[in-house]
Amino acid sequence: MNYRHLTPSMSLLLAFEAAARHESYTRAAAELSLTQSAVSRQVQALEQQLGLTLFRREGRQVQLTDVGRLYQGELSEALGRIRSATLQALAYQSGVGTLRLATLPTFGSKWLLPRLHAFYGAHPGMLVHIHSRIEAINFDTSEIDAAIGVASHDLPGLICHRLHAEELVVILPPDAAGDAQGWSPARVSGEMLLNVANNPHAWGEWFSHHGLAHRSMRLGPSFELTSHLIQAVRAGIGIGLVPRILVEEELAKGELFSPGLAIASQRSYYLIYPPRNEALPSLRAFRSWLLEQI
Template sequence: MNYRHLTPSMSLLLAFEAAARHESYTRAAVELSLTQSAVSRQVQALEQQLGLTLFRREGRRVQLTDVGRLYQREISEALGRIRGATLQATAYQSGGESLRLATLPTFGSKWLLPRLHDFYKTHPGILVHINSRIDAIDFETSGIDAAIVVGNTNLPGLISHRLQVEELVVIISPELACARDLWMPEHIGSQMLLNVANNPNVWGDWFSHHHLPHRMMRLGPSFELTSHLIQAVKAGIGIGLVPRILVAEELQGRELVSLDQPFSSQRNYLLVYPPRNEMLPSLQAFRAWLLAQI
């Protein structure tokens, strides 16, 4: 295998990526400060090197082929990582550092972001770039340095720090709460029960904890984001079972009412990262701050 053919020059890749993004050689030329014919020649050279047809040419217009669109997606991500690495190296050289952190969307907006100003007070030279992620994170390809996740156990191949046991509370709208003078577990079980898609068994665990038969459950719609479930509860659609730290503000402001004692799930909030990142100065500083906050 000739590896030279698999590693085109940066000038060819930049011309292709710009032309693919705009689907226009003219607009790519303006962006790259080149002539339109120069961009065309570079794209053709790339196609010849790869043995692929990346664009269909229709008169003066160009359009990505299916394989061109696939190649663009991968190349754009790779170029983004290169640019990010360059920015990080430049920031480090000038005395600054950065951390690319993935976090659960609702945890990020409800718990982390309101506190992050405190981190910047003591670490003004570190930038924390926040990425919202629900699915599992591939640290090999995503460019993420560390992540805050929730799970039952430590993740293999990663260093994990337990931040907090997930404590769940039953939440209900104030209007629905007034429907009864006293809410017992069996009353809660008769209502429409909302849940988050990535934790589908949570109500079953709650029913078992209260020794209630699972056949009583009236499962309602599920939501991808906990924040959407919280809004649905506020709207009176049903009852939710959510982490207490994500609704502390709403409970304090009486936007929501909690009907039961906190219930500890089998999951934990974790800070995780691959071993190779353990000595990153930005991660060391953030880890120490985060553990102190918890």
């Protein structure tokens, strides 16, 4: 076998990877600053070189074949390693590193950002670009280097550093503090209970912990962001069950009231990233700093 056929040019691979990720020649062309016809020609050239059909074409639409999807998965990982190696070399040469970090929005604003000045003080010249993400990160199709998220266990295929066990605490409006002793689990169970979309079972765990019947739950509105739920509690819309780490400031200032009644969640906060990024100088510096904070 001619090994040159097994190593297509980078231009062909980049065109295919972008087209496969978007399943669109138009969006791939916009990303690569090429014309749609140029992307189409490069994908066709790659198919001819490999002797494979990577896309099915239906009118103006393209869809990956099974072999195309398999090739995309392997290729995305390989290109990610190449980009990581390039970033490492550039960071080593310049002495400056950049980290693209995804984090849960409320954790980022309430916990990470107030402390990040200490990281910059210890590592002048390094930059951490913060990307707010609620959904799980696909490191093969995004340009994110690492992420901070919540999970109940280590995630397969990723390096995971457990940062903080999640403790869920009941929060009420500040005027509820006037009857601090009266907030029993039974009383809480009769109130409107607000939810965060990415942890829909939190109140169920809380009810089970306190031996309360789930059928008595009065579930109220659900919020995508924990910060929005916190504001809803302050406005008197209902009662929240949130990670203590996200409301410590409000509780200390009396802007929220908690009668206690906390439970240990099954989830923890993690720093996660693919193995190929482990040696990134910026990630190594940030990881060491972050673990020291915890």
